[in-house]
Structure formats: structure tokens, C-alpha cells
Amino acid sequence: MADFCWNDESIEELLDSDIGEIREMLAYEDADKTFREFLVDGGYIDENCDEDEDDDNWDDDEEDDEDTELPSEEEELAHNIARDIDEGLYTIDTIIPLYNNELVNRVRELL
Numbered sequence: 001m002a003d004f005c006w007n008d009e010s011i012e013e014l015l016d017s018d019i020g021e022i023r024e025m026l027a028y029e030d031a032d033k034t035f036r037e038f039l040v041d042g043g044y045i046d047e048n049c050d051e052d053e054d055d056d057n058w059d060d061d062e063e064d065d066e067d068t069e070l071p072s073e074e075e076e077l078a079h080n081i082a083r084d085i086d087e088g089l090y091t092i093d094t095i096i097p098l099y100n101n102e103l104v105n106r107v108r109e110l111l
Contacts, residue, residue: 004040005049006098014044015090015098070106078103082110 014022029038039045070078081099085092085107092111096104 004036004045004047006045007043008098010042010044011098014042070102074103075106078106078110082107085111 017025025042026038033041036045040047069075081095081103084090085095092104092107095107
């Protein structure tokens with residue numbers, strides 16, 4: 001399992017950036033810096049988060065996914081993500097570490 005947590009808002013901004021913007025951001029970085037360091041320094045991930053709470057509920061989340069309805073905001077996000085995946089902008093594997101199991105499963109249903 002990953003030893004960091006995603007900052008949802010920041011990573012969403014990064015994913016919405018075009019390649020030219022990302023190239024420009026990376027151009028100013030030290031060549032010896034790892035991509036992980038870039039993500040931490042940019043606030044996209046947090047290496048000091050407590051992921052144990054999520055790990056404890058992993059099995060419970062899987063069982064409850066079928067019975068849980070998403071809030072309307074997450075439902076809209078699931079539709080947008082499914083549309084983007086359908087258009088070939090990225091794959092389902094890309095979103096798995098970014099979103100909760102309920103949202104990922106809803107995207108799978110929509111696809």
C-alpha cells in the first residue's frame with residue numbers, strides 16, 4: 001500500500017493541467033529531485049498522513065459499495081470521470097489511488 005495520501009484538490013488541479021504546463025513546472029525543478037519529492041513539495045501528496053484508518057475499513061468498504069448511493073456531487077464526478085475514460089483521456093487505473101472505492105466502483109458501472 002502507498003505510504004502517502006493524495007491531496008484531492010491539488011491532484012485534481014494537476015490532472016487538469018495540460019502537458020505544456022506540467023513540462024514548465026518540471027523545468028524549474030532540480031534534476032536530482034524525484035517525482036515523489038516534486039509531488040510532496042507541490043502539495044499533491046502528503047507523506048505524513050494517517051492511512052491506517054482507511055486500511056482498517058478496506059474490507060468494510062468493499063462489502064458496502066453495492067448498497068451505498070453516492071452524494072449528487074460525487075455522482076456527477078463519477079459521470080465526468082467515466083466520460084473522460086470513455087474518450088481515452090486516461091484509464092480507470094489512473095483514478096484508483098485518487099478516489100474512494102465507492103466512486104471508482106460507480107465509474108466502473110457507468111463504463
